Amino acid sequence: MAEHGISTDDADYESLTEEQKDLEHQFFTEMWNEYFERYPEANEGNNRYNSWTLKGDWKFNVDVEKNTSDTVEKDVNVVDENGDGVLSITKxxxxxxMKMQDPETKYVAVMLDANGDIMPYGxxxxxxxxxxxxxxRDVSTVYIYLCDYYEYMDELKGYYWSDNYEEKAKTKTFKQLLDERxxxxxxxxxDKDK
Structure with missing residues (x-):
């Protein structure tokens, strides 16, 4: 690479010409091809080049206790007349x-953070x-809504995800729309500290 004026310092890569970048890529590929030719077992997932295994009669016993001190459960009962909907939440x-009961998939449950933004679905x-x-996210307060499945999919979610939502929100926020519909x-x- 030095013969072709190519630095091996990663910081200099951006200053290379396109021709030098192509040569560097070619040299790099040739180097790895040679490496795998000399050490074919390096292609295997678990090998002496990339894995360190200690063999022996090992027995480990580690006591683990789940810490639930920061877990908060709340009954919310955001349900219809049949009891279908969001029963509770655990933070x-x-x-x-959100624990749901909706055997017929009639609804979409929507959660907004304290700022009225949709919570990222996990x-x-x-x-x-x-x-x-x-x-x-600010989850000191969350807003939970139970929406008709088809209405949400066909109309409501498009309001929030539209390209001009910020402009629409000046007149009506997504939270206000859900409050209505x-x-x-x-x-x-x-609690702020939980």
């Missing part, structure tokens, strides 16, 4: 889980619970 330092905790990440809703307050 940990990392996430909020996935399905199990068949009757959804999880939301709380990192970098949701089947049920509530606000839940948490």
């Amino acid at each position: 940990t330092p990392f996430e909020i889980t 996935g399905v905790a199990n068949s009757n619970a959804d999880t939301y990440a709380i990192q970098d 949701a089947v049920a809703g509530t606000e839940v307050h948490f």
